[in-house]
Amino acid sequence: MDSTTTGKAASGRGLCVKGCGFYGSEETKNMCSKCYNHFLKTQIIDKTAKELESLSLSHTKPPNPSLSSSDHALLEQDSGSKTLNAAGFDSDSGLRWKSRCKNCNKKVGLTGFKCRCGDLFCGKHRYATEHSCPFDYKKFDREILIKENQLIKGDKLAQRI
Missing domain, CATH: 4.10.1110.10 (AN1-like Zinc finger)
Incomplete structure (x- = not known):
């Protein structure tokens, strides 16, 4: 089999499913490291937005936008050498003011x-x-x-x- 026809490299790694051209792995859901980190960030943002929305509807207690321990573990696992701020975004991202x-x-x-x-x-x-x-x-x-x-x-x- 040819590696270009199957989409797999010789080492068993396929191209990133987001289509950026880099190779992904099964550990990162067949995404490259950059796309996987972006995926984790958007997942955490969506999760906290849903929590804030449910808290604002219930009016029982003030919103707490802090990250859970599982979110911290996911970010630390895949962040590599990047430094993360309290909200979980790397300091080089365009999301800061x-x-x-x-x-x-x-x-x-x-x-x-x-x-x-x-x-x-x-x-x-x-x-x-x-x-x-x-x-x-x-x-x-x-x-x-x-x-x-x-x-x-x-x-x-x-x-x-």
Whole structure:
């Protein structure tokens, strides 16, 4: 038998069922490692989405998007040397959000500053005066002072004398 006519290589491995051109194995459901990792991620996302939907319909307890131990085991088994974040996505995937300054669009990474208005800024635009912050610091601080320092009234001394 010719290996091109049967779709099997000489080592008993067939081409990936997703059609990417690489060889898959029976351990990974006849998919290559890249397609199998993507398959696992989509399976976990679908599973957590269904759990969140069922929890939102029942309204019994708040949703818990954490991964189960079986999901962690599947990801660790097939992740290889890739690093995974808490949600189970590798750090090189396109699913993460970009950390850029809102004013100058400069990449800030870990050195970015999150303002009280909710946006991320670089070192140059981190101050409220530099990025025209809509957050009212004066009103916010006054509300804190009112809550923490209740109005103190003196006793009516005229009645005690």
